[in-house]
Amino acid sequence: MKYKCNICGYTYDEKKLSEKFNNLKLAWKCPDCGVPKTYFQEVTKSERLKKNRAVKGQQYSQESIYIEVNDDSCSIERQSDLCVLCGQCKDICKKQQGVCGYFDLNRIAKKSICIDCGQCTLACPTGAIRLKSEIENVKTALNNKNKIVVFQIAPSVRVAIGEEFCLDYGVNCEGKLVSALKILGAKYVFDTTFGADLTIMEEASELIERINKKGVTPMFTSCCPAWVKFAEVFYPEILPHLSSTKSPILMQGAVIKTYFAKTMNIDPSKIILVAVTPCTAKKAEIRRQEMDASAKYMKNNTLRDVDYVLTVRELSDLLHEKKIDLGRVAEADFDSPLGRASGGGVIFGNSGGVMESALRTAHYMLTGKNVDNIEFKEVRGLKGIKTASAKVGDKMLSVAIVAGTGNVRKFLDRIKKGEHFDFVEVMACPGGCVTGGGQPRLGAEERKQVYKKRAEGLYKLDKSSKTRFAHENEDIKTLYSEFLDKPLSTLSKQLLHTSYTDKSDILGK
Numbered sequence: 001m002k003y004k005c006n007i008c009g010y011t012y013d014e015k016k017l018s019e020k021f022n023n024l025k026l027a028w029k030c031p032d033c034g035v036p037k038t039y040f041q042e043v044t045k046s047e048r049l050k051k052n053r054a055v056k057g058q059q060y061s062q063e064s065i066y067i068e069v070n071d072d073s074c075s076i077e078r079q080s081d082l083c084v085l086c087g088q089c090k091d092i093c094k095k096q097q098g099v100c101g102y103f104d105l106n107r108i109a110k111k112s113i114c115i116d117c118g119q120c121t122l123a124c125p126t127g128a129i130r131l132k133s134e135i136e137n138v139k140t141a142l143n144n145k146n147k148i149v150v151f152q153i154a155p156s157v158r159v160a161i162g163e164e165f166c167l168d169y170g171v172n173c174e175g176k177l178v179s180a181l182k183i184l185g186a187k188y189v190f191d192t193t194f195g196a197d198l199t200i201m202e203e204a205s206e207l208i209e210r211i212n213k214k215g216v217t218p219m220f221t222s223c224c225p226a227w228v229k230f231a232e233v234f235y236p237e238i239l240p241h242l243s244s245t246k247s248p249i250l251m252q253g254a255v256i257k258t259y260f261a262k263t264m265n266i267d268p269s270k271i272i273l274v275a276v277t278p279c280t281a282k283k284a285e286i287r288r289q290e291m292d293a294s295a296k297y298m299k300n301n302t303l304r305d306v307d308y309v310l311t312v313r314e315l316s317d318l319l320h321e322k323k324i325d326l327g328r329v330a331e332a333d334f335d336s337p338l339g340r341a342s343g344g345g346v347i348f349g350n351s352g353g354v355m356e357s358a359l360r361t362a363h364y365m366l367t368g369k370n371v372d373n374i375e376f377k378e379v380r381g382l383k384g385i386k387t388a389s390a391k392v393g394d395k396m397l398s399v400a401i402v403a404g405t406g407n408v409r410k411f412l413d414r415i416k417k418g419e420h421f422d423f424v425e426v427m428a429c430p431g432g433c434v435t436g437g438g439q440p441r442l443g444a445e446e447r448k449q450v451y452k453k454r455a456e457g458l459y460k461l462d463k464s465s466k467t468r469f470a471h472e473n474e475d476i477k478t479l480y481s482e483f484l485d486k487p488l489s490t491l492s493k494q495l496l497h498t499s500y501t502d503k504s505d506i507l508g509k
């Protein structure tokens with residue numbers, strides 16, 4: 001059997017190389033261009049697919065086989081000549097994500113609707129549909145002596161990037177990542193898990209305020225930008241239910257370019273902030289016009305809260321290009337003061353993690369005591385919709401966790417039919433950020449097992465953390481006492497909260 005690399009055309013001939021292609025380790029790479037084995041396709045299968053589709057193409061247009069990608073998308077792009085018309089991108093977008101198939105291209109002047117989740121880039125067998133790279137921008141910044149390049153690393157990156165360097169599934173690479181980024185030229189490396197703790201402080205406070213003052217409930221989480229866009233386009237009526245708290249990378253960005261820059265006496269316009277994330281939708285999120293809190297605060301219109309996003313796959317490519325082997329670098333600590341985090345912040349990367357962490361802190365805020373049963377196992381796991389009851393202070397809250405925007409459609413139908421909830425977590429990807437569109441690609445048969453390992457890696461880290469509560473993070477306490485005052489203060493609202501817009505008009509109805 002022969003397998004062909006869909007990027008450079010290298011052919012793996014099992015006869016000549018005397019090892020079955022399917023027996024090669026996942027970390028095996030194309031010897032010519034270095035892409036993972038998931039970019040290879042069995043030669044005969046690829047040819048058969050093309051042939052079949054060419055015949056069927058006489059009965060329907062190609063448009064009905066693959067998804068359209070807009071030229072101005074900042075998250076994904078499509079290279080037509082690599083496409084074998086297999087239709088897998090469309091299947092994922094429609095069935096799992098609930099996007100494709102829920103609008104009429106003819107009505108919207110052929111401009112496709114996309115929530116930037118990147119799940120199609122994981123499904124495409126040939127790399128014809130892929131994420132849009134910001135590597136060159138980051139390289140330019142690193143080569144500019146007048147700029148200070150700062151990186152922040154999102155929670156789920158640390159348990160997945162090792163796969164690109166032949167390390168075990170789920171192994172924690174945070175110390176190695178700090179070293180590798182410093183070798184690359186970073187001046188400071190911070191942990192977005194700090195931003196996750198900050199999100200929890202604000203979100204738990206907002207939840208309590210909404211419940212106590214009989215505000216709009218159920219409150220939905222808002223840290224997933226693909227879910228936010230999905231709501232803005234398809235369910236604008238739900239927007240008042242979305243928490244106004246920003247996502248961790250944007251909170252961290254606003255704090256780095258204001259508080260950190262002031263504390264260190266750095267001109268914020270010299271800082272180029274790169275967020276390393278599992279997520280393609282973050283590329284769109286950092287470009288939302290609402291994400292200009294540091295510009296407003298510092299009265300400097302040139303500032304953006306976060307400048308670039310590198311997904312796990314992009315950072316791996318950059319490290320490989322620079323011959324930095326994550327497996328061989330020493331470990332180093334995150335920089336201070338935005339590098340310390342709680343276990344509650346770490347589990348943000350898992351479906352159910354935001355909910356679990358928010359409930360830990362909401363309980364403390366209501367009672368002044370930490371909850372006895374820290375681990376809220378009912379909200380864990382890869383099920384698309386999970387529901388549970390949670391005791392927070394003297395209140396019994398009805399909570400739900402929804403993963404995959406396709407499941408949001410089913411869940412919102414349940415609410416319409418009268419089911420009651422107080423607090424709902426939504427993540428666009430099927431198992432939260434550990435399964436994000438910018439994470440390492442996997443074969444369909446191993447996905448579930450590897451996703452589980454990544455999630456376990458984060459739960460293990462939470463368990464071994466010095467503190468497991470966002471409200472016990474000493475750096476968070478200092479940030480409030482020295483700068484923000486308290487959660488939901490005027491400055492907290494200015495820097496850490498945002499707003500949403502009804503975008504349903506793009507459906508052309």
Ligand code: SF4
Nearest residue numbers: 093114115117118120
């Ligand atoms: S990024 Fe997500 S929403 Fe956009 S086309 Fe791909 S699967 Fe669909």
Ligand code: SF4
Nearest residue numbers: 083084086087089124
């Ligand atoms: S998954 Fe890739 S190869 Fe298959 S139709 Fe979509 S773009 Fe083409």
Ligand code: SF4
Nearest residue numbers: 224226279429433436
């Ligand atoms: S679940 Fe996470 S990785 Fe996926 S789109 Fe949302 S924020 Fe991004």
